[in-house]
Amino acid sequence: MLDVALVSLIQDMSEKAGVDGTIQYWQRVGENLARRIGKEAYMGWPSFNVALREGRTGYSIEGDVIPLTDLAITDVDGDVVGYIYALKQCVFVPTILRVRYSVGELPRADRAVAEEYNNSVHDIAVCNFCVIHEKFREEVAKNITIAGQQLESLLLATRGFTGETKISERNLKKLGINPEHVRSLLRNYECVYAIMMKGVKLKEA
Amino acid sequence: MAAEPAHKFLESNPFVDVATHLFLEDIADKQGASGLNNYLMSLATNLAKSMPEEEYDTWDEFLDALKEGNSILTAFEDVFMPTKNCVVTRRSPFERGWQEYVKRVGSFSRIHEEVAEYYNSAVKPTAINSLHIIHQTFRAAAADRIAVGGKRVKYAQIATVWTDGQKKIVPDEWLPVLLEKAGISRTQLNMLLRNNADVWLLYTE
Numbered sequence: 216m217l218d219v220a221l222v223s224l225i226q227d228m229s230e231k232a233g234v235d236g237t238i239q240y241w242q243r244v245g246e247n248l249a250r251r252i253g254k255e256a257y258m259g260w261p262s263f264n265v266a267l268r269e270g271r272t273g274y275s276i277e278g279d280v281i282p283l284t285d286l287a288i289t290d291v292d293g294d295v296v297g298y299i300y301a302l303k304q305c306v307f308v309p310t311i312l313r314v315r316y317s318v319g320e321l322p323r324a325d326r327a328v329a330e331e332y333n334n335s336v337h338d339i340a341v342c343n344f345c346v347i348h349e350k351f352r353e354e355v356a357k358n359i360t361i362a363g364q365q366l367e368s369l370l371l372a373t374r375g376f377t378g379e380t381k382i383s384e385r386n387l388k389k390l391g392i393n394p395e396h397v398r399s400l401l402r403n404y405e406c407v408y409a410i411m412m413k414g415v416k417l418k419e420a
Numbered sequence: 421m422a423a424e425p426a427h428k429f430l431e432s433n434p435f436v437d438v439a440t441h442l443f444l445e446d447i448a449d450k451q452g453a454s455g456l457n458n459y460l461m462s463l464a465t466n467l468a469k470s471m472p473e474e475e476y477d478t479w480d481e482f483l484d485a486l487k488e489g490n491s492i493l494t495a496f497e498d499v500f501m502p503t504k505n506c507v508v509t510r511r512s513p514f515e516r517g518w519q520e521y522v523k524r525v526g527s528f529s530r531i532h533e534e535v536a537e538y539y540n541s542a543v544k545p546t547a548i549n550s551l552h553i554i555h556q557t558f559r560a561a562a563a564d565r566i567a568v569g570g571k572r573v574k575y576a577q578i579a580t581v582w583t584d585g586q587k588k589i590v591p592d593e594w595l596p597v598l599l600e601k602a603g604i605s606r607t608q609l610n611m612l613l614r615n616n617a618d619v620w621l622l623y624t625e
Contacts, residue, residue, distance in 0.1 A: 216496035216514040218432040220554055221440045223467040244443045251442065251525045276435045276524050306433035313430050317495040318470050347439055 218310040219317055225343055226322035234324070234331040238346050241328070245350030255359045256262070260295060261362050267300070273355040274410075277348075278290065288390060297411025299371070301404035307344035308405070311376050339347045339383045341375030348406075356410060367413040372397045374405045375377055391418055437517030437523055438525075441532075445603060446549060448531040453538040456531065460553040461543075468492065468561035475567045479504060479624075482568045486622075493622075502577045502612070503603035506578075508512075509618040514551040515583045542590075546577040548588050556580075563622065571624040578602060578619045587613060 224307040229237045229401040252273040264282040267351045270310050274280050281301050288297035314321055328343035340346060349370045356368040380401050383393050390409060448456040472490040476482040483489040483501060496513040501621040505545035522528060528549070536547040547553050556577050578598050587611075590598060599606060602621045612619050 216558075217440045217517050217554070218436045219496070219550070220463050220558075221436070221443070224463050226460075227466060240446075243424060244439050247442045247446060248439050248525075276438060276470050276520070278433055278435070306435040309430045309432050310436050316430075317492075319472065320466070322470075331552045344436065348435070351439070361505060397426075402583075 219314050221323065222310060222325070222365075223318065226282040226324040229324035229327060235335065237324070237328050237343070238332055238336065241343070241346040242350045245347040245355050248347075249351050249354030249358065252276070252355060252359065256363075257359070257361045259362055260298065263359075264298065271409050272275070273358060274300075274352070277302055281305065283400070286396075287411060288411050289418065291418055296417075297366075297409055299400075299407060300355075300408050301400060301408075302406040303404055304352065305342070305344075305373070305376070305405040306348060307342050308376055310344075311342070319357065337370070337383065337385070339370050339371045339373055339381045340377050341381055345370075345373060352408060358420050364412045365414075366410055369409045369411070370406075371409055372407040374401045374403055389417070431516065431590060433515070434520035435523065438521050439514070440455070441521050441529075442525075445529050447530055448535065450506055453531065453535045454542075456535045456543070456550065457538050459505060460535070460539075460550055461557045464554045464557035465561045468558050468565060471495070471562065471565070473565045473567075477569060479568055482566070482573070492541065492565065493559060493573075497615065497617055497618075505621055505623050506602035506604050507618075507620045508612050508615055508616050509620070510553070512551070512583065513619040514555070515617070518549055518551070518583055544590075546588055546590060548582045548586050552580055552582075552588075558618065568624055574623050576601075576621045576623075578621055579613055582614050582617055583617075589613075 224371045225237065232240065241399040255272060257266065264284060267274060267280050267282055283301055287295045288300035290296045311321060325343045329345060332340040332346050337349065350371065352368040356366040359366045369389065370383060371386050373383045374380045382397055386392055387397060399406055444456060447459050474491060476485065483504065486494050486499060487501065488621050497509045499507050499509050500508055514613060518546040532550040535550045536552060539547045539553045546556060561573045563573040570605065571610055576598055580589065598621055599609060
């Protein structure tokens with residue numbers, strides 16, 4: 216019920232604080248949530264990936280996060296410095312369906328917030344909740360170390376409830392990944408992101 | 421038997437629930453308990469107003485809709501009715517979100533109880549935490565959108581039990597009147613409170 220109530224206030228909040236105000240608010244919520252979840256440390260990527268599969272990391276609040284261990288990210292020396300991860304279902308989809316079948320439809324502000332975020336922050340949002348989610352992942356990564364090194368998270372691709380897809384050219388370019396590789400992942404996943412060691416030198420695309 | 425409404429099969433994602441709790445805590449940081457109370461009440465009222473109005477010819481027809489989850493009043497909760505006016509909620513729709521919060525974030529922030537204390541002194545003494553403010557305000561606003569035989573439905577909370585076992589029963593001076601309208605005795609109320617989440621009353625004048 217709380218999730219449906221939250222959706223009902225998006226319209227009101229966007230009218231009072233503006234769509235950009237809602238974005239700032241949502242980003243703060245994502246940041247606060249990550250901060251409250253706390254710090255984690257792992258010996259190496261295998262232990263982090265096992266922890267993720269078993270639902271023991273800060274990211275596990277998203278549900279079943281799938282480490283795509285066949286898609287490793289390597290640095291200039293060929294060492295593994297990260298992996299691609301994916302969610303079968305966007306965390307907001309159950310709420311969208313619950314709103315659909317209890318209230319009737321999503322408020323217009325959902326789309327307006329996503330569009331403003333795409334124009335002003337990062338062209339990756341397929342719903343308003345992507346704003347909280349992307350910030351949350353970025354901040355959680357700062358609280359995790361693997362072999363003593365801090366992580367960073369990059370959102371790569373999203374697929375919305377109505378089938379709309381978004382692929383982050385900016386982040387894919389940074390990782391040197393072909394957009395077509397990620398596009399095919401969207402057939403099976405609704406949210407694809409990378410977790411990697413912060414500050415590493417990657418191979419040129 | 422009528423099919424169960426589609427949204428009742430769906431659970432929200434824990435991420436959305438926990439993020440919403442932190443969003444409410446953020447409001448309390450800025451506006452204090454009274455500000456959060458106003459926010460919660462307005463949130464619940466807006467949610468009810470966003471749902472369609474209902475009309476029923478007879479009380480029995482209304483009861484069927486309630487039991488089957490087809491009324492907005494039971495859109496988020498499973499209920500049974502020991503009498504024609506007494507409604508019992510088996511599990512709080514907020515229970516799972518709270519469990520996810522204590523699992524992922526830690527102890528429930530004290531502000532959720534402080535705002536309930538404010539509500540109990542300023543509005544009516546029936547809440548244990550912030551979530552009851554949303555729930556009870558929603559029920560009152562939703563009941564006001566329902567007419568049975570041309571008369572508006574009225575709602576009153578009789579008792580609340582939280583997931584940890586804490587109970588809140590209306591003051592002794594209110595109880596006899598409410599129990600009489602509900603058609604249950606004090607002993608029956610205590611029996612219902614052992615393994616249910618809420619006991620409430622619906623009636624017309």
